[in-house]
Amino acid sequence: MANLKKLYDAVLNGDAKTAVAVTQEAIAEKLDPAVLISDTMIPAMAEVGRLYECEEYFVPELLLAARAMKGSLTLLRPLLAASGTKPTGKVVIGTVKGDLHDIGKNLVASMLEGGGFEVTDLGADVSPDKFVSSVRELKPDLLCLSALLTVTAPSMRTTIEALKQAGLRESVKVMVGGAPVTPEFAREIGADGYSENASQAVVTARQFCHPDKAA
Amino acid sequence: MGATVRIELDPLGIVLDAEQGSTLESILAMHGVEFPCGGAGTCGGCRVQVLAGAAEPQEADLLVLTDAELAAGYRLACRIRADSPLKLKVDQWSMPVLSDDAAGAASLRHGLAVAIDLGTTTLAAQLIDQKTGAVLGLRTALNPQSAHGADVMSRVRFSLSNGELTTLIRSCLAQMIADLADGRAAEIVEVVLVGNTVMHHLFCGLDAEPLAHVPFRSPNLGEQRFSPQQLGWNLPASAVIRFLPCLGGFVGSDILAGILATSLHAGHQLRALIDLGTNGEIALGNCDRILCASTAAGTAFEAGAIRMGMRAAVGAVSHVSWDGVRLHCGVIGDVEPRGICGSGLIDAVAAGLDMGAILPSGRMANGDKVMSLQHPVELYQADIRELQLAKGAIAAGLRILLEHWGAELDGIESVHLAGAFGNYVRPRSACRIGLLEVPAERLIAAGNSALRGAKLSIGVDHFPVLGIIEHVPLASDPEFEDKFVDCMSFPDGHETVAANCVHPDD
Known part of the structure; x- marks a missing residue:
């Protein structure tokens, strides 16, 4: 056995x-x-x-x-x-345009997978257009954006703006994270959630997908 | 101006009026408070202590500071506001700036020249008699751009929305040169500057935008020449001001100067030059070929994101050793310690590994979260993690360059450590934690090789060595992640322990 x-x-x-x-x-x-x-x-x-x-x-x-x-x-x-088993939730994740840093994003993706989520990883240096088209096609519950550099964090704002323009902002929850990101910044750019590390990301993601069940 | 409140800065004895409700960041920056993350509220490096008055903790304070720090009145200087009168304790520590005593090359030319090492943190300028090569004077200062972020990325971000950094550095250097010349400015014929790519772009007034995103490739890496009129400098109209060329990515002319100063390009033996800072730069090569790269190491080597971290100034634990029985700490100025600096951090972790208090994985043994050094200074588990990220980035960078070169670690004859940190770090500790994976006796402190190289470049128009230097972008290297993770752990080090510590039972 x-x-x-x-x-x-x-x-x-x-x-x-x-x-x-x-x-x-x-x-x-x-x-x-x-x-x-x-x-x-x-x-x-x-x-x-x-x-x-x-x-x-x-x-x-x-x-x-x-x-x-x-x-x-x-x-x-x-x-x-x-x-035909349903996942905990569907997630699209990527490192924003201009940034090649992968490690933090990969950790979050893995922890989410380990938490029962179905995760589509778009990789690094992902353009706002690419995020938008993925949200349109895959219809995820959650979009996770990562950045490591202070200079690339503004790409998160651009991506959220692009979602709005495409009329998709209300269809998906947006979570952001990475070294330069603070809860203040997350609010300022209009993200729905922020988490400080990969393990917190799973907790936050669960709250978004199953607000009733979250601890 | 509306109502003002009185702000007192201790121990500076400065009293000033601030507009009620305004943020104090710019005022505090003028009085020596530094903002390592550029005021983003993430690093905690700008914390000040409220001695009197009320300052409610903000969200960023609660996230970054410990309960004990909050209770003791510590607040982030980048978040504090002048709502009511405040008395703040501002630790304005001065830092020794590394200079270089070597003479420049003697030449047949007449007149004076100035060599400048334009560092992200510090500036060093020397006045040279061209004919004899003698150093006539030295001036050092902190880079005035520091108020807008400690690392190059924060500066790039700031420069994208504000042109002030170029003016700041140009006028600061104009003053340094005037002081240095001491009435002889009319004799100055040449000024040579070296610095990393971001310092190069910001001094020259070039657009730093290409340095803000992948592939971090600027079209303007070449040498830049200016006349005194262009910079508004009070020098003879015929004087030439040159910022030497960058090597690629973030690797600038400070490394070119370092290569010249250490003669990396002379001889067949394989040698490395490493500048340990927030942006670690590595050059590896010999007379045939030199590879260079930069790797983001974070601020751990400068004790940036370290809980009790501080600069190498009075009160810093700068030296820690383990004799097999107890820990010994050296404190700069022999005073009551109040923090730990970069070299002390590396020593402390090396000692912890020797003691078995820190495991090769970086975890403290027995589930401990704190290691006491000398009261009240302690090393925290999270500090070790910061150091692991920094040293992993450097060690991985060197391994990748070696692979590109086609050599092994033991094929390196010597590693020259440039810059202030390289001067103070103890080779044995750097090896013990695996920051530099070569035997300690092969590590050589190179001093301020950037300044020395700048001096050697006075009157030199052509650098043949540029033809054999190749920049390797690490960020896009598929091997980097694996190597970085491999290099984050600490070496087992049984041999080093046996060789370096005396056991009480022996």
Whole structure:
């Protein structure tokens, strides 16, 4: 029998090899992928987030855990789609135009995936037009914008303006984050939410998608 | 002007009137308070203590400052407002500016010349007798642009909406040159300036917009020449003012000057020049080829985002060592410590690793969040994380340049550390934390190599070395993220520990 405690530990310890191996076993045993995600993966990533919050984990541990989780999710996702399971919410994420910094955005994307969200990552240096067309096509619940440089943070404003112009602003919640971003700045540019780090982003995203269930 | 309130600045003894309800950022900037993040309310570096009067904490205060700091009356200078009379404690610390004692090249030319190292934080200018190469005088100052952000990116952002930075630096340097010449300004025939790409653009009045976004490529990297009239400088009309060419991206003529000063381009042995600052710059090469890059290291080396961080000034813990039994702290000025500076931070983390109080992952052992250094100065878990980001960026940058070059770490014969920080950091500690992954004995403090190189460039119109220098953009390098993450951890260091500390049982 697939040892789910082992999968939980593998994600926590960033051991991608073991995570993939246990997931394969579980799939072979016909375990419900939705249950595997809700009962093992999401709690494991939540624990990773907790360890980061209390300063035990740092960026390297977070990235390793994310890789282990991704290895497992890559196997489970096609099965989920086939069974018609609904994700926690749909997210489009990207680093804004002018900025190539990827690490923070990747961490947020991984934590959201680990939180059961369906995440489309547009990458870095994403133009407002690209964000707009993705929101139009994918109809996400949430749009997450990241920037690391003080000089590129204004691109977030431009992107939100572009959404307004396209008449899509009301169709999606916008969350912003990154080193130069403050709650003040987020409000000023008309974003709906701000989070200080990747693990907080999951909490904020849940509040937007399921305001009733959020703690 | 409406109602005013009285603002008292301690220990400066300055009393001034501020418009009621106005923000105090500009007033405090004039009196030595610095705003490392440019007043964005994110770094906490501008905190001042309210000694008397009421200043309600703002949202940014609550986010950035600890409960203890808030209770002790600390507030962010970039958020504080003059609602009622205030007495503020402003720690205006002076900083020693690194200069250079080497003479310039003697030549057959007559007259005086000035060499200037235009740094993001500090300025150093020397007056040179062209004929003998002798240094006749030195002036140093803080860059007056500092009030608008400590790092180059904050300056670029400020310059996009305001042309003031060019005027600020030009008039400050005009004054320095006048002081330096001491009545002999009429004999000055040449002024040579070096600095990073942002300093180059802001001094020359070039549009810094291309430096605000990827690919950070400006069309104006070349040498810029001015007449005294163009700058409004009081020098002979025939004098030439030259800002030497940038090397690419953010790597400027300070690194070109550093290469000239350390003769990186002479000989076949592979050597590196590293300038450790908010923007770490690295050059690696020999007489055939030199690669250079810049990497954003954040402000940790200047103790920027460090909880008890401060400049290398009186009261700073600047030296920490572990003898196997207890920690020893050196405090600048031998006074009661009040903070920790960049070199102290690196020492403290190196000592923590030796003690086993800090694990290779960067986590404090036993779930601790604080490591006591010397009362009341402490090292926090979050400080170690800041340092990990900074040192990871530098180490990853060097590894990528080595890969481009096709060499290994042990193929580097020596690493020259430029700038003030490189002068004060202890090689053994820099190696212990993996900031520089070469043996400590291969690290050489290069002093102010930018100023020295500027002196060597007086009267030199052509730099053949430019033909072998190549800029490597790290931001777009697909390897960077992986290497950066790899380099964030600390080396295990069993050998270093054994070699450097005496165990009580021995």
